[in-house]
Amino acid sequence: MSPLAPKQARSVARLAAVQALYQMEVSGAGAEAVIREFSEHRFDRDVPAESDEDARTLAAADEAFFADLVRGVVGHQREIDSAIARRLATGWKLERIDATVRAMLRAGAYELTHRPDVPTEVAIDEYVELAKSFFEGPEPGFVNGALDAVAQDVRKG
Structure with a gap:
């Protein structure tokens, strides 16, 4: 290989x-x-x-x-969860989201908040593609929307 x-x-x-x-x-x-x-x-x-x-x-x-x-997700989980939760629909809590989707959102949000070497589009696209490999329903679109919103909050310009 x-x-x-x-x-x-x-x-x-x-x-x-x-x-x-x-x-x-x-x-x-x-x-x-x-x-x-x-x-x-x-x-x-x-x-x-x-x-x-x-x-x-x-x-x-x-x-x-x-x-x-x-390590980054664990070390910054409170901040990451807060960044995601701010962008969820009114009344939704992060705990209500499927555990696999939650893991994708946390990893993606970590990259957006703490890995400036990773371009915004790359971070979002990678987790959307992962979501597509796990889910056939609305989850990829949800991951895309949530991470895009987090990016708007944390990556100025």
């Missing part, structure tokens, strides 16, 4: 970060434990060719970017 281009390796890292954030929420595991688990078991460099597509894909993640996303 050839190494992925840096852009694609970051896309894979985003997928892994969403999975990790979801796992942390449902299991109560801490960030460092989940990062270590992904590093030791899911990002294995010696993935056999006959492994399923998900295993081969995750093996090519940008691990440093993945770890930054997970």
